[in-house]
Amino acid sequence: MTRWKIIIEYHGARYSGFQRQPDVPTIQVAVEEAIQKFCQQDIKIIGAGRTDAGVHARGQAAHFDLEYGERTLSAFELCKAINAHLRPQPITVVHAQEVPEEFHARFGAKTKTYQYRVANRPYKMALEEGFSWWRKKPLNIDAMRAGAKYLIGEHDFTSFRDSECQATSPIRSVDEIMIAVTPIINGNDILFTVRGMSFLHHQVRNIVGTLTLVGEEKWKPEDVKTALEAKDRTKGGPTAPAYGLYLHDIAYE
């Protein structure tokens, strides 16, 4: 038996998130079916974490155990075989490696990095539709960076947590929020990078939604601190839409 770690890239638009659920298309179901088709075994994959409906990934991680008889299977052959059965879905296994039996995609994950993409200009995107959140008003980048600082470190993130979040504790630690800006015609392409050990339900999307309020100067940077300290979801900003969010990377020790 071999334990494999795989890295999965996907466009989330047509899926009800990563995790298997009854009667709806999910990334997990698609990948499991593709593995089953090539190896004729009833394989379950364990993902590093859920992603919500519509959220994309460049670096979702998962593991599974495979019996493959006498023959050894290379990582390239494995990826190729799974990808052949995933076609034409917008899901690709971009990396595979054999890992020790103790490896666990979920419990072994040390850091998760998400990216959120915002198109900031007066007119909607012809090329980034479904890949980026369109914000018409010019966003003040310095103000957003100043507001983001209040969220770094360990905090009670109740104000940034979906009311349906099932985590037992609202305490989370955010290691980094980077805001990178690429000029485009009449505006900016803005990429938020948010890194932490783990996140609450909608936490990254609520952070981005809140920071855009600061960017639009409806909030002052210090209002982020006030919202955080309120420990009340109704005091946080709006939830940015799913289609701007990318699970970028899962780091293991």
Added chain:
Amino acid sequence: MTRWKIIIEYHGARYSGFQRQPDVPTIQVAVEEAIQKFCQQDIKIIGAGRTDAGVHARGQAAHFDLEYGERTLSAFELCKAINAHLRPQPITVVHAQEVPEEFHARFGAKTKTYQYRVANRPYKMALEEGFSWWRKKPLNIDAMRAGAKYLIGEHDFTSFRDSECQATSPIRSVDEIMIAVTPIINGNDILFTVRGMSFLHHQVRNIVGTLTLVGEEKWKPEDVKTALEAKDRTKGGPTAPAYGLYLHDIAYE
């Protein structure tokens, strides 16, 4: 009468190129119809240049003349009105400005910049399908850069010109070919930027197709020089597909 310069962004997949042709959808037709709908005038736009079927643009330029009675119209109002009538097509007017009557989008264009995007890794893209050309074999970037150097300057580009090209002369001047590399999981996202006064039919796509042969080490960098000097299209490399190409910018004096 006011002459307007507009900058147009579009995803080219569903269009038979920029220029009006009978009985097929083109970008020009879509933009003219949108302008006509809001101003009730039979407006013709003059584009800076054609783009082929399937080619995208971030910075196509065009001009047209508009009578708008007593009322003055702001650039923002103009863009908004055209874009409202373009919806839901993947075409957006991202900039507009009043220009002198002598301004001509085609004859006044000094430099054109195209970008070509290549996804270089063993497995196909889940997120960049239709936006980037997938090349499986690892491309040697230094070799491609060395090969590109032979194309800089004024040359007879017959070997890089489509057999149906209608230009009277095959002489063109390429000012710059930049090759930027962004690492992705298991590969690279490669962006070619090609700048010149004007280009022959398929010239940029043939340059990229040829340089990928050098990147795959099927050709040596010097073979690009040999191909160029042959002045024979059959000695050039293949034509890279339309969906990786972006008309990036048109510069005016």
